[in-house]
């Protein structure tokens with residue numbers, strides 16, 4: 233039974249799939265302090281949060297069973313991604329579920345700012361019928377500058393077009409084709425800040441976007457410009473914004489997010505030109521249901537070892553690539569595990585070479601899986617698909633991926649070479665259509681092995697009687713041989729035997745095997 237902790241208020245309807253799952257126990261405990269969370273997190277396989285829970289390195293360290301952390305929303309600023317990745321915990325978000333709500337909120341803020349609705353409302357409910365102080369501006373024929381034309385930015389652009397605004401956008405990843413499709417002008421940051429009557433930001437907060445709008449940008453803006461931030465506090469420098477409003481350069485600002493949340497003694501809140509909401513962009517019934525449904529479904533997939541999407545700390549694999557690489561995951565992991573078990577010495581370098589059908593596919597996910605197979609042999613459950621590259625990097629293990637036109641007669645071939653402080657070993661495998669994975673080469677010896685169960689790899693001299701002695705010794709010790717393969721390079725030279733046996737062979741029997749005449753080494757492998 234998996235245990236999932238929901239530590240922020242999430243839509244009940246949204247998490248229904250989790251609540252209904254027979255293999256999951258869901259505990260809802262909201263408002264926990266960091267210490268309280270640390271106390272209990274060790275029991276849980278997954279943690280689901282919105283934005284209140286701070287998933288700190290200490291929480292992650294205490295979450296020894298955690299396999300996944302789900303964020304019901306887009307921004308994962310409240311989760312320490314480095315700590316999660318190092319601990320091998322998948323972090324997922326729900327990137328699509330609140331797009332429309334946040335775009336609508338941003339547009340509501342643009343309109344409320346243009347028509348000064350919040351201060352007019354305030355005055356009226358305070359008893360004053362003031363029709364002179366709140367003359368607004370139309371959106372019609374104005375220019376809206378959008379910084380960050382991703383999911384939310386694009387939805388804001390569509391709504392602005394419906395209001396007959398000209399839209400100019402800056403986004404380093406924007407292409408002319410996408411700009412044309414959305415009917416927006418493709419601009420630089422300078423173009424946006426100099427040409428816009430309204431500027432709205434829709435980027436994540438990163439080292440590049442931190443203070444992307446600062447004093448220098450305000451100076452370049454049109455007089456009377458209006459500013460909107462429904463993305464993240466810190467994209468706009470609040471101090472510079474304050475000064476630009478007080479100087480009269482900026483006519484008004486609408487803020488849903490702040491550098492410090494909740495804002496404490498923030499002077500912007502005292503300015504009549506500023507309208508604010510307490511981080512409500514995603515606060516609609518629909519958005520909260522959507523994001524909770526999305527993370528719940530993905531958390532279930534992760535817990536059940538099924539394919540999942542929206543991982544924030546894993547590279548995303550496009551569906552067309554996934555379709556092609558998915559059948560190889562088992563082969564790559566087994567090749568990794570096999571080579572780790574036969575190689576002696578400290579790991580130094582891993583080279584994974586793909587050929588045949590795999591030549592034209594993005595195989596990064598398969599290389600990561602191979603690495604996981606290698607490291608899991610040495611580190612156990614502490615190594616997984618999420619943290620394998622970082623574990624390798626921290627241990628100075630160099631990983632390279634290569635493509636080769638040489639497939640050795642196979643339609644597809646994966647060759648893994650492992651260099652250690654003492655030796656270099658190679659194992660190659662293929663996926664046989666309809667038959668599954670096979671190991672087809674070990675250190676240059678041709679072989680045909682189903683990579684599963686208990687195996688013995690024996691290096692011996694190719695002399696009469698060597699094979700028989702091995703068979704007899706195993707038989708005398710009640711070890712049944714299921715299959716046996718022999719490979720040699722030259723008659724009478726070095727050779728290998730690969731036996732699959734029905735049970736694990738005891739260390740004593742392995743030692744005795746190693747002492748037999750003509751036997752050079754014996755390695756037990758479990759796949």
Ligand SMILES: NC(=O)C1=CN([C@@H]2O[C@H](COP(=O)(O)OP(=O)(O)OC[C@H]3O[C@@H](n4cnc5c(N)ncnc54)[C@H](O)[C@@H]3O)[C@@H](O)[C@H]2O)C=CC1
Pocket residue numbers: 305306307308327330331334379380381382383384385402403404405406434435436437438440441462463464488489511512513514515
């Ligand atoms: N106020 C609220 O309640 C909510 C806020 N958000 C925030 O809105 C922001 C945008 O969310 P989405 O549109 O879903 O994300 P997204 O990932 O779809 O779009 C972000 C865009 O920003 C662009 N970008 C990145 N660096 C940039 C830079 N240096 N200059 C210009 N553009 C840059 C990216 O290329 C991307 O197109 C995020 O910060 C998210 O956390 C999201 C939902 C609710």
Ligand SMILES: O=C(O)CCC(=O)C(=O)O
Pocket residue numbers: 282283304305306307308330511512513514515
């Ligand atoms: O959960 C919330 O309301 C915050 C939404 C948000 O900021 C996000 O999804 O990035």
